[in-house]
Amino acid sequence: MPDTLTTPDAGTTEATTAPLELSLQGALNLALDEILAENPKALVLGEDVGTLGGVFRVTSGLAAKHGSERVFDTPLAESGILGMSIGLAMAGFHPIPEVQFDGFAYPAVNQIVCQLARMNYRSRGTLPMPVTLRVPSFGGIRAPEHHGESLEALFAHVPGLKVVSPSDPQQGYSLLRAAARMADPVIFMEPKSRYWQKGQVTPEGGAPSSKLSGARIARPGRHLTLVAWGAMVARCLQVAELAAEDGIDVEVLDLRWLKPIDGDALAASVGKTRRAVVVHEAPRTSGLGAEVAQVITERCFGTLKAPVERVTGFDVPYPSGDLEDEYIPNIDRILFGIQRVLEYKRG
Template identity: 85%
Template structure:
């Protein structure tokens, strides 16, 4: 792994090396920088996105480089941020708005559900909504209430929206560039607890569609996305100590879900546990379990287990450790699947 570090916004003259180690913050920043450079219709805006460069520094330096008409601050009004995105998209722009924290997507739900999700449908394809909504998502940073949520099931349920969440700097770079190039609205859920971890970004080799096998295994598949992927990789290492060879499938796209990848993985391992931070009831784990059951019913060794957050409001930072699936809860889920026997 290269130890090369880089400034977030690249010098346009410098030759780009093929693999660079950087944080997810830097990978996202670089992707946005390139999108602005390549697509004159792309505009970035949100609370503190301009001068400050975002509370997570994702838009750092972009206003200075690309100008105040391409990267700018908005009032503290999420429905306005998304409403403006609708208007800009109707006028031919490619908005990349930011909702500063997931919990503040709620005030914008009307614009997201009633306008962004359906404008293309309503206009018979004459008014596509090429909007990439960046949402710093999930918990893990001990933030106050409303600053950690897991809204993927809410968004995935809305017809017309696509939903994606990267778990590595490499995926963050490639998925964001891909999302920003789509004609459809994409909810881009950034796992904020993973912003600072570094990893290699391979500029030439990006596969931005479908799920990704994060680790191969043969006894059981852990299905996860966003911040839970790294935890599941830790669990896989621990399970190996006990002789259990766990495969970790990073779903990445939460809508549409890569059903073929689920079928391939669980078709091989015959056991599956799906892990998410969101509450259990009506969470995306149910959708994943159904897709697995549909394709693998005949060979499944046990019902698909779900290890999830609890059916309570996403708690503030002090209670996070009690809420987010931890290593032991995931191991218990695996054990339940391993122990299952048909009568």
């Protein structure tokens, strides 16, 4: 799958804007600003997204700039937000609803799973659902209960949904722009612990790249592939630096799209390194790591030097802040995972 992330099509470079230093929050804000300017049917709705600009300020200033009709606060009810977005899509709009925190997607599950994901199918393609649902996701900010959930496996399991998670400001900008061009529902999982991390962002500058799909290699390596998404990509990059000190050359694959999963990218990477560790914050059992491991096994069984290892959260409710560093895969646990794979001996 082509990666058109930072390299606009040849011949359109003159329209490209210079790179900007932005946080993930700022990059997402820029993307939404451009989406609203470019697509008159785009709407932003949710709790506190208007005047306040969202609790993470991702929608800051958008209501003032694009009008409080197009960027509007809703009553505090997630099922209502999603159900309303479905109706707005039926009326020809491209809603970009926000669920304020991952755990509050649960009250909207009926609308997401039974309605949003199925309307295109039920209506035989006559009522498309171009809805981009933004969900501040994952843990790492010592938040109250239900404010640090990892729901990717839940959403990825639902036919009719596409799921994506950016790992840095550039990814956030480009993937949100890409998601908002899609004619299908996309669950856009923003790693909230990375909102304030800055990075270089090259805006499209009026030369929209084609639809962005597939995984990307965040760091090339030869000995082992770390597969991650969201906030775990940055952690895996740290791990790779530490491993390099011991002479282990780790490749970090940023999966980006959790549905559909880029099997070709996984096969290319692990086909080369012959070892893989999947890292995610979500609980282990039936987590997306199992799916990734199976895709790798199907494609690379003959060349694998060890079973695909998983370093994940535990099968426990997401713990309070004091314990979350024990729960979220930390550098040591990922290094242990790497060690297990490297030292694996066939029995």
